[in-house]
Amino acid sequence: MGKIYYMMGKSSSGKDTLFKEVKEALPELRTVTLYTTRPIREGEKDGVEYFFVTDEVLDDYGRRGLVVEERGYHTVCGLWRYATVDDGQIDLAASDYLVIGTLESYEKMREYYGAEQLVPIYIEVEDGERLARALQRERSQAEPKYAEMCRRFLADTKDFSEENLKRLGIGKRFYNQEKEKCLEEIIGEIRYGKL
């Protein structure tokens, strides 16, 4: 049976950056494109980072029983929903998968596919450094949303509390201070963790 390598971490911990590089190093890993109702960001493409859909489209998947997990964020720009949709993308008999998500979605995926199928990859960065990276990234956007950036920073402290991490059995950390070193550790976990 295949595994789902589940990358998690607070905002601006480097999930997207590391995800892209792990995928490049291990092209045999398949990915799952999530669905979101949040507006598309500068440089993003529909169907690549996410399927950018309306509330109506996501509601329709829900009515058809195809939503594996869904989370919503009340942002200063309104409610942003993110969902994993069982649209035929995941076939554990055939492949291993590399996925980015939250602690909550990790828990739901674990319930849905079974704990032995999920491997958590928890990425951590010192808070001050992480905030500096978040600000730098936001500044480069055409319409920076600083209030939303701050809201996420604060919300993450609660969501990724030590208590929650412990409850879900996530002890191991992948520190993203130096990207190359972090990348090497993640790739090692995926390549040799199974042996």
Ligand SMILES: Nc1ncnc2c1ncn2[C@@H]1O[C@H](COP(=O)(O)OP(=O)(O)OP(=O)(O)O)[C@@H](O)[C@H]1O
């Ligand atoms: N090791 C690193 N050293 C310096 N900068 C980094 C490092 N890793 C990532 N970054 C930068 O930090 C910023 C945040 O990274 P990224 O967007 O990958 O985070 P994320 O966890 O996916 O964030 P979010 O959940 O908010 O989308 C980006 O501008 C990225 O280029």
